[in-house]
Amino acid sequence: xxxxxxxxxxxxxxxxxxxxxxxxxxxxxxxxxxxxxxxxxxxxxxxxxxxxxxxxxxxxxxxxxxxxxxxxxxxxxxxxxxxxxxxxxxxxxxxxxxxxxxxxxxxxxxxxxxxxxxxxxxxxxxxxxxxxxxxxxxxxxxxxxxxxxxxxxxxxxxxxxxxxxxxxxxxxxxxxxxxxxxxxxxxxxxxxxxxxxxxxxxxx
Numbered sequence: 001x002x003x004x005x006x007x008x009x010x011x012x013x014x015x016x017x018x019x020x021x022x023x024x025x026x027x028x029x030x031x032x033x034x035x036x037x038x039x040x041x042x043x044x045x046x047x048x049x050x051x052x053x054x055x056x057x058x059x060x061x062x063x064x065x066x067x068x069x070x071x072x073x074x075x076x077x078x079x080x081x082x083x084x085x086x087x088x089x090x091x092x093x094x095x096x097x098x099x100x101x102x103x104x105x106x107x108x109x110x111x112x113x114x115x116x117x118x119x120x121x122x123x124x125x126x127x128x129x130x131x132x133x134x135x136x137x138x139x140x141x142x143x144x145x146x147x148x149x150x151x152x153x154x155x156x157x158x159x160x161x162x163x164x165x166x167x168x169x170x171x172x173x174x175x176x177x178x179x180x181x182x183x184x185x186x187x188x189x190x191x192x193x194x195x196x197x198x199x200x201x202x203x204x
Contacts, residue, residue: 035063041198046091046121048173049196052158053077053127054186060125060160064199065091069123079128080104083112086121088164088202094120101133113141118166119202126159128189146171155179158193173197 033040034047041047050062059077062070062084069084070077078098085094099109116122122145131153142150146163148170153159162173177190185191 034066035196037196044201044203045198046086046201047196048123048162048199050123050125050160050162050194052125052160052193053082054189054192056128056189058192060127062123062125064093064123067093069093070096070125077127079130080126081109081130082125082127084123085116086123088119088121091201098127101131102129104133106133106135106138110138110141113138116145116165120165121199122161122163122165124159124161124163126153126157129156130159131155131157147174149174149176152176156189158190160193160195162195162197162199173199 035049037047037049046065048062048064051060053060056079059072060070060082061068061072062082064084064086068074069086070082076096076098078100079102080098080100082096082098084096086092087094097112099106099112101109124142132155134150134153139150139153142163145165146167146169147161149159149161153176156179157176158179159176160174161171163171173195175193175195177193179188179190181188183190
């Protein structure tokens, strides 16, 4: 059976073919870096990219060395504080978990934080509300991982953070945006936070 196309249809089809060819050619020319970073990390560093949740709809996403550690697609994120623990020497994932700070028990978070071993990279991202159940003990423990903003984290704030057990200074990898009715992007929630960077590999 012959398929007859009008001249206009041929032009559209041909244009789409050319567009597809050009896009493929462009894709081969444009180098891609781990986790979709804008530039590669130097030797001895782990590439990471992460995003907080979007309102109460889309969960956070954490990528390290081109491996998605947590995301809605992996179905391992939830309301509250989402945490991925990574071996600081190898970059291997140790464990992931999330802690509901609206309806959950902060003691489960505290117990989890106490299990983190020296030299572990700690990656955290918020989803929906992550602060209502936080208390002084939990904030102090997260502060000791290198966070500067945990003490001021409030109801439905967005926050992303990368720190480490045994860190001696405050982490440079942290972003925090307040829940503010005048500036919120999604009515009752602020805009999504995104962050990328290079984590120094632990040598000792």
